Amino acid sequence: MIIELSDFFNNPSLIEIGWLRIQYYAVTWVLSAVFIFQYLKNHRIIGELQLTTDQVNDIVFLYGLIFGAMLGGRFGYMFFYGLDQLASNPLSLFFIWEGGLSFHGGLIGVIVSLYIYSYQHKISFLRLADSICAAMPIGLGLVRIGNFLNGELYGRPTDGTWGFIFPTDPYGFTRHPSQLYEALFEGLFLFILLMFISAKNNKHGVISGSFLLAYGLTRFIIEYFRQPDSHMGFVALQLSMGQLLSIPMVIIGLILLTKSLRKNEAVS
Numbered sequence: 001m002i003i004e005l006s007d008f009f010n011n012p013s014l015i016e017i018g019w020l021r022i023q024y025y026a027v028t029w030v031l032s033a034v035f036i037f038q039y040l041k042n043h044r045i046i047g048e049l050q051l052t053t054d055q056v057n058d059i060v061f062l063y064g065l066i067f068g069a070m071l072g073g074r075f076g077y078m079f080f081y082g083l084d085q086l087a088s089n090p091l092s093l094f095f096i097w098e099g100g101l102s103f104h105g106g107l108i109g110v111i112v113s114l115y116i117y118s119y120q121h122k123i124s125f126l127r128l129a130d131s132i133c134a135a136m137p138i139g140l141g142l143v144r145i146g147n148f149l150n151g152e153l154y155g156r157p158t159d160g161t162w163g164f165i166f167p168t169d170p171y172g173f174t175r176h177p178s179q180l181y182e183a184l185f186e187g188l189f190l191f192i193l194l195m196f197i198s199a200k201n202n203k204h205g206v207i208s209g210s211f212l213l214a215y216g217l218t219r220f221i222i223e224y225f226r227q228p229d230s231h232m233g234f235v236a237l238q239l240s241m242g243q244l245l246s247i248p249m250v251i252i253g254l255i256l257l258t259k260s261l262r263k264n265e266a267v268s
Contacts, residue, residue: 001161001162002161002162002163002164002165002174003163003164003165004164004165005151005164005165005166005167006167007167008149009148009149009150009151009166009167009168010150010151010167010168011023011025011150011151011152011168012024012149012150014027023146023150024146024149024150025143025146025147025149025150026146027146028142028143028145028146028149029065029069029070029139029142029143029146031142032065032138032139032142032143033060033061033064033065033139035138035139035142036060036064036135036136036138036139037056037057037060037061039135039138040056040059040060040131040132040135041053041056043131043134043135044202045127045128045130045131045134045202046131048127049123049124049127049128049131051123055121058117059114059117059128059132063110063113063114063116063117064110064113064114064132067109067113068106068109068110068111068112068113068114069101069106069109069110069139070101070106070109071109072105072106072107072108072109072110072112072113073101073102073103073105073106073109074093074101074102074105075093075105075109076101076102076103076104076105076106076108076109077101077102077105078093079105080102080104080105080241080245081102081229081241103140103219104242104245104246104249107249110132111129114128114129114132124204126204126205126208127204129208130204130205130206130207130208131207133194133207133208133210133211133212134194134195134198134207134211136211137186137187137188137190137191137194138187138191140182140183140186140187140190140215141183141184141186141187141188141191142183142187144179144180144182144183144186144187145179145180145183147179147182148177148179148180148183150168151166151167151168151169152168152179153178153179153226153227154166154168154169154175154176154177154178154179154226154227155175155176155177155178155179155181155225155226155227156175156176156178156224156225156226156227157171157173157174157175158174158175158176159174163175163176163177164176164177175227176225176226178222178225178226178227181222181225182219182222182226185218185222186215186218186219186222189218190211190214190215190218193210193214194207194210194211194214197210201261203260203261203263204260204263205256205257205259205260205263206257206260206261208253208256209253209254209255209256209257209258209259209260210253210257211253212249212250212252212253212256212257213249213250213253213254213257214253215246215249215253216246216247216248216249216250216253217246217250219242219243219246219249220242220243220246220247220250223239223240223242223243223246226240226242228240228241228242229241
């Protein structure tokens with residue numbers, strides 16, 4: 001089935017009044033934070049850490065969304081994907097209206113923000129990270145839907161019987177809807193997987209390690225269906241930047257998961 005998408009899938013705006021333009025992509029970011037907050041405020045790890053609803057609000061919206069995902073995502077995008085532009089114009093780091101956010105940069109930003117918060121409030125960083133990792137697939141799935149609605153980050157061309165033609169594609173190729181693949185596997189599948197793992201083993205670090213490992217593997221595989229960034233192409237060994245950045249996630253996740261399980265076994 002080949003689906004030719006309408007012009008709606010080309011940076012669609014929910015509201016456009018003069019200079020004010022609110023895009024669906026921005027709405028998915030806000031909804032992500034709202035749903036993550038609603039999920040976390042009654043989560044058992046949050047109860048274990050004895051965090052109040054106001055504290056969860058700060059963790060999600062201030063430390064997680066603004067300081068972590070958005071600032072970290074922007075910094076990461078410029079360093080990983082826009083280094084040439086950054087070198088020629090350092091101020092472009094702050095040109096957020098041009099777009100450009102990196103998940104891997106956002107993840108680093110969230111980790112740093114959570115560490116600062118846990119240090120300030122004298123709570124377990126690893127345990128706090130477990131709770132955030134359990135909720136992150138909610139945001140990942142919604143934001144990928146935003147990518148799809150914006151007609152961006154689409155997949156590689158396909159000659160199969162399944163594909164989409166994006167109005168934003170200057171070549172008009174039939175492509176994999178890689179944004180929907182990511183929404184399904186990085187979002188719904190990963191959320192269910194982490195819930196299952198949490199039910200089986202709720203020890204410190206297991207959820208965080210499982211998230212890093214599972215997301216890294218999932219992202220690495222789906223990148224084979226996603227069109228590499230046009231200004232970068234394949235970086236090395238016919239791998240995209242997204243794949244190269246996912247490799248450390250897999251390694252760190254595997255190490256953290258192994259250590260957490262061994263430590264818990266030793267304690268028991």
